[in-house]
Amino acid sequence: MSTHQEKLSLRVLLVEDEQKIADFVCSGLNARGFVVEHCRTGHQGLEAAKRQEHDFIVLDIMLPGRDGLSVLKEIRALGISTPVVLLTARNELGDRLEGLELGADDYMAKPFFVEELVARLHVIRRRILGAGHDVLQYGKFRLDLVSRKLSYEGREAELTAREFTLLEYLMRAPGQLFTRAQILEHVWGYDFDPTTNVVDVCIKRIRNKLALLQDGEDLSVHIDAVRGVGYRFKP
Amino acid sequence: MISQIPLRWRIATVALLLTMGLLSAVVWLAQDQLLKTERQDRITALCLDVRRMALNVRTESPVNSMAQSVASRLRITSTNDLLIYWENYTKGKVWRSDNWPIEINKEGLLWKEVPVTPVDEVMTAKGSVTSVVCERADFVITSDIPDRNWMAARAQTAEGYGFIAVDMKAISDATYLYVTRPLLSLVVPVSIVLSLLMAWLLSAFTMRPVDRLARSLVGIAPEKRNKRLSLEGYYSEFKTLVASYNAMLDRLEKSYEQAARFSSDAAHELKTPLTVLQGRIEGALNDPKLEVCDQLLLGLQTEVSHLSNITSRLLLLSKVDAGQLVLDRVNIDWTSFVQAHIGDLELIKGSNDLRVSVESNLCVQGDEVLLHQLFSNLISNVARYGLAHGWTEVVAKVHEGGVVTTISNQCLPISADSRARFFDRFYRDNELVKLDQNGSGLGLSLAKEIAEAHGGSLELLPSAEDVVSLKVWLPNC
Numbered sequence: 001m002s003t004h005q006e007k008l009s010l011r012v013l014l015v016e017d018e019q020k021i022a023d024f025v026c027s028g029l030n031a032r033g034f035v036v037e038h039c040r041t042g043h044q045g046l047e048a049a050k051r052q053e054h055d056f057i058v059l060d061i062m063l064p065g066r067d068g069l070s071v072l073k074e075i076r077a078l079g080i081s082t083p084v085v086l087l088t089a090r091n092e093l094g095d096r097l098e099g100l101e102l103g104a105d106d107y108m109a110k111p112f113f114v115e116e117l118v119a120r121l122h123v124i125r126r127r128i129l130g131a132g133h134d135v136l137q138y139g140k141f142r143l144d145l146v147s148r149k150l151s152y153e154g155r156e157a158e159l160t161a162r163e164f165t166l167l168e169y170l171m172r173a174p175g176q177l178f179t180r181a182q183i184l185e186h187v188w189g190y191d192f193d194p195t196t197n198v199v200d201v202c203i204k205r206i207r208n209k210l211a212l213l214q215d216g217e218d219l220s221v222h223i224d225a226v227r228g229v230g231y232r233f234k235p
Numbered sequence: 236m237i238s239q240i241p242l243r244w245r246i247a248t249v250a251l252l253l254t255m256g257l258l259s260a261v262v263w264l265a266q267d268q269l270l271k272t273e274r275q276d277r278i279t280a281l282c283l284d285v286r287r288m289a290l291n292v293r294t295e296s297p298v299n300s301m302a303q304s305v306a307s308r309l310r311i312t313s314t315n316d317l318l319i320y321w322e323n324y325t326k327g328k329v330w331r332s333d334n335w336p337i338e339i340n341k342e343g344l345l346w347k348e349v350p351v352t353p354v355d356e357v358m359t360a361k362g363s364v365t366s367v368v369c370e371r372a373d374f375v376i377t378s379d380i381p382d383r384n385w386m387a388a389r390a391q392t393a394e395g396y397g398f399i400a401v402d403m404k405a406i407s408d409a410t411y412l413y414v415t416r417p418l419l420s421l422v423v424p425v426s427i428v429l430s431l432l433m434a435w436l437l438s439a440f441t442m443r444p445v446d447r448l449a450r451s452l453v454g455i456a457p458e459k460r461n462k463r464l465s466l467e468g469y470y471s472e473f474k475t476l477v478a479s480y481n482a483m484l485d486r487l488e489k490s491y492e493q494a495a496r497f498s499s500d501a502a503h504e505l506k507t508p509l510t511v512l513q514g515r516i517e518g519a520l521n522d523p524k525l526e527v528c529d530q531l532l533l534g535l536q537t538e539v540s541h542l543s544n545i546t547s548r549l550l551l552l553s554k555v556d557a558g559q560l561v562l563d564r565v566n567i568d569w570t571s572f573v574q575a576h577i578g579d580l581e582l583i584k585g586s587n588d589l590r591v592s593v594e595s596n597l598c599v600q601g602d603e604v605l606l607h608q609l610f611s612n613l614i615s616n617v618a619r620y621g622l623a624h625g626w627t628e629v630v631a632k633v634h635e636g637g638v639v640t641t642i643s644n645q646c647l648p649i650s651a652d653s654r655a656r657f658f659d660r661f662y663r664d665n666e667l668v669k670l671d672q673n674g675s676g677l678g679l680s681l682a683k684e685i686a687e688a689h690g691g692s693l694e695l696l697p698s699a700e701d702v703v704s705l706k707v708w709l710p711n712c
Contacts (some may be wrong), residue, residue, distance in 0.1 A: 017505055024514035031521075047710060089506040111510035111543050112518055175357030177521055179538045180532065188579065189607060201582045216351060228531050 008083065010121070011035045012055040014047030017063050021110075025058070028114030032173070034121075042066030049075050052082065056121055060087040061099070065146065069102060076103040083124045085117070098204055113182045115173070122172055136171045136235035141221045143171055152221075153212040163206050166199075170223060170233035179230035203231055242445075243438045250434035258426040261415045266415060272499070273410050281388035282307050288321060289390040293543050298330045309401060310413050316405035317384065321397035371608055393637065443472050452480070461488060495557040500660050502550040513539045530685070541627075541675075551608075555684040559690040562602040562688060566712045569597035569638055571632045578612045583618045588626035597631055598712035601689045606709075609693075612678035613705055617644045618702070620667045637691065637711050640663065643704035650700075657695050660682045680705075 016022045019040075026036045030112070037054070039045040042063045049057055049071075057075070063070035072084055086099045089110040095164050099107050105124050108117055126134075126145070136143040142151045148164045149159045159167065165187045170178060180199045184192055207223055214220065224232050284305050298321065302314040311317070319332040387400035446471070455462050463481045465473050516536045518557025519525045525532070555558050573593050581589060599606070617627055632639060646667070653664040661676040668674070679693075686693040692708040698704045 018511075020511040021507065021514065024511065024518055028514065029519060077388060086546060089503050090512075091601045109547065110506040111513040112540070114514060115517065161575060162582070179517075179520060179536060181536050182517070185540075187609060190613050192579075193618055196583045196615070196618045198618075227526065227529050229533055 008069050009033060009035055010055040010125070011037070011053060012046065012121070013048050013057045014038045015040075015042065015057065015063065015068065016050075017041065017061045018060070019035050023103075025114060025117070029118070031189050032114075034118075034120050040064075042068065042071045046074055047080065049080060050078065051081055054082055055120075057082050057084045057125070058087060058117070059084055062089060069098060072099070072102050072104055077091055082127065085120060085124070087112070113185060115176070115178060115182050116167075116186055117168055119186060121174060136168065138171070140173065140222060141235070143167060150209065150213065155213050155215075156211055157209045159209070162202055163209075167206055167233075170231060174233045177226050177232045183231070199231075243413045246441050247293035247434040247438040250437040251430050254430035254433045255426070258430060262418075266418060269418065270410060270415055270423040273414050274406070277309060277406055278386070278388060280398050281305075281386070281401065282390075284308070285388045285390040285397065288319070288397060288399070289392045291386075296330045304334055305399060305401075308413040309406065310409045312409075313405070318387075318400040319397070320399075322393060323395040325394055360511070364466070379605050431678065432474065442467055445539075448473060448477065455484070492557075495553050498549055498553040499557075502546045502553065505542070505546045509539060510545050513543070530664065545675045545677065548675060548681050552677065552681055552684065555681075555688065560605075560684075560688050562605065564600050565603060567599045567603055567606065568603060568707075569599040569631065569640075571597055571601070572603075572610075573608070573629065573640060576614055577629055579611075580614050580617060580629070584621065584627055585615070587625070590626065590628040591630075592635060593629070597633065597638050599709045600712045601691075601709060605685045609682045609707070612682040613642050613707070615674075616703075616705075617642060617680060620646050620670055622646055635708065635712070637708050640697070640707045640709075641704060642700070643696075643702060645701060646703050648700040648705065654695055 008032075012029055012038055014022060014025055014029075015023065016038070017040050022038050022040075026038055029036045037136050039050060044065070045057075045059065045063075048054075048170045053172075059068045059072060063071070068086060072086070075082070075084070083105040086107040087110060088099070088107055090188070105121050105127075108120065134145045136145065140153050141199050143149075143164075144151070145168065147162075148159055150159055150167070165184060169183065169186050170176075183199050187202070188198065203223055203225075210222060222234050224234050226232055238459055283521070288301060290384045296397070298319045305310075305319070306317055309317075313333070315334050317332060318369060319330075320335070351688050358446065382405040386403050386406060389398040402706075414628045447513060450465075451464050458674070463484060464477045466477055469477055488556040507562070515541060516532050519528065520532050520536070551560075555585075571592055577589075577591055577593070621627060622643040626646040628642070630641045630643075649664060649667070653667075658661045658680050659676075659681045663674060663676045683693040686707055687711065689709055691707065693705065693707050696704040696706050
């Protein structure tokens with residue numbers, strides 16, 4: 001029914017020296033069906049990457065011995081095209097250029113949400129797989145990822161850019177709980193004021209559109225507010 | 236205020252006064268010398284005339300015929316200022332000029348001390364040698380009122396005795412008229428012009444190394460802190476100055492780097508524990524066993540987000556301070572960009588009292604991520620401190636060779652003091668902060684730095700006390 005990549009058991013190579021961070025990233029990715037291999041140093045990471053068994057490489061920039069950027073450079077120089085997401089603590093805005101120029105597919109600023117990392121991995125996956133994966137579908141519900149339109153039994157609803165990004169984020173992991181902070185960071189960027197009710201207002205608008213599309217029916221597809229903590233998509 | 240006169244003008248003034256003084260002294264001395272020479276010339280002229288008289292006197296009176304020519308030679312205006320006397324021993328005759336005071340005879344003249352000029356040996360027309368003694372002498376006429384001083388030349392020959400006297404005042408008048416005045420009228424303007432020129436050149440010459448130094452100092456921009464001034468080509472006094480300036484720059488750079496590294500390192504060190512904390516909370520929130528702790532965890536997550544926010548801003552600011560902010564400039568469709576942010580504003584504030592005026596086809600060249608951050612900060616500011624039911628206005632238009640975007644909103648009254656410190660780091664208005672305590676006090680200063688890094692500006696426009704109007708100017712595509 002859906003085009004969920006989790007079912008494919010994607011393999012991730014995580015290169016991160018900080019044990020505590022590696023722990024929760026590993027457990028978070030495992031919980032979402034990824035298979036994670038963890039390396040602590042740049043050298044080990046490079047050796048593992050050379051085997052080319054991974055779907056993604058999540059690479060910390062600040063590593064003992066050999067730093068992430070030089071590992072990335074070497075990987076690309078060897079002609080390995082595995083998508084790379086950089087983890088940076090230095091400065092996401094200052095360092096992103098160099099990383100992206102060296103051939104990284106995306107970057108994540110510490111601190112980050114594992115959910116956000118998962119969402120980014122899916123975006124990269126979609127970009128690589130290309131057409132045929134441009135629709136998220138649950139029953140009669142379709143979210144067209146290209147035209148950004150929501151449709152239900154032939155009826156269509158337009159979504160604004162923010163509404164689309166938010167709905168796609170929730171729909172990628174149905175049943176998964178997302179807090180306001182996570183949603184805010186994914187949709188509005190890390191610097192947006194966390195105290196505004198912008199997430200709630202936006203959710204309200206999406207709900208209205210969902211209700212309008214399922215006119216008269218029993219709202220089989222909807223967004224749940226969970227315990228005042230956050231929201232989840234219920235197909 | 237004397238202290239406000241530029242150094243160059245002071246040097247010029249002093250130089251001008253000095254040169255003028257020097258020139259006046261030279262002119263005065265020269266004139267003195269000239270006057271002496273002139274006086275000597277007059278005496279020589281008088282002597283010549285007396286000699287001519289002594290040698291030519293025969294039968295008729297030589298006096299009146301001579302008076303005119305003597306006067307013109309001496310350049311005096313009136314023959315009244317001349318006294319001519321000739322006494323012929325052999326013929327027993329005395330001739331006197333017309334203006335001779337009748338009651339005074341030769342003895343009525345009170346001669347002063349007489350310096351004797353050399354005796355001339357003159358060949359007469361007849362071929363015999365006559366000796367003519369010409370004396371330069373001064374006298375006063377004893378009964379003359381007003382008291383007049385006469386300068387005279389006397390001559391004595393075998394045949395007779397006589398003198399020509401001239402009023403000293405007439406001489407000095409003539410000297411003034413024919414010597415001093417032309418001299419002054421030429422020398423004074425020339426010397427003034429020369430003095431001015433000298434003063435200007437001297438002050439320029441003195442100020443040149445100072446100007447050069449000033450230009451070099453200006454050339455050291457904040458982002459080029461490692462640049463130092465070269466000691467080459469400066470005078471020894473300036474070398475000391477340049478050396479101490481360089482030493483000061485060294486110290487500044489060192490402490491600056493320390494400070495920048497400190498905030499960067501501190502922010503960096505904070506990020507790892509924050510990441511761990513955020514990850515743990517995220518995990519716990521998804522753990523059904525921990526549902527009872529939801530509110531606690533949620534509160535923790537909000538605080539962690541807040542901390543992350545501050546840390547990120549500090550890192551970015553330290554990057555700006557260190558001059559290491561790299562911009563990824565692209566052409567941005569500014570109309571859509573602003574519309575997207577207006578959409579967020581609408582989500583937060585509702586569309587009531589939201590006035591929007593955005594020109595179409597606006598284009599700005601800049602770093603999209605950074606500019607998003609700039610506008611997120613501005614929108615957050617409206618969300619935090621704007622009045623709940625007050626108006627908000629967004630205007631974007633082409634202006635002054637760039638694109639100007641103004642966000643204005645109604646707020647609680649803000650004092651002038653608060654406005655002056657609007658962009659200070661960590662500054663928050665005491666009254667406004669009561670509305671919302673989650674601000675970091677870094678958003679606007681960061682927004683300003685981002686605008687300036689783009690060669691643009693962010694300023695608080697003057698407005699009514701209860702209105703905040705922020706204007707962003709950014710360069711065109």
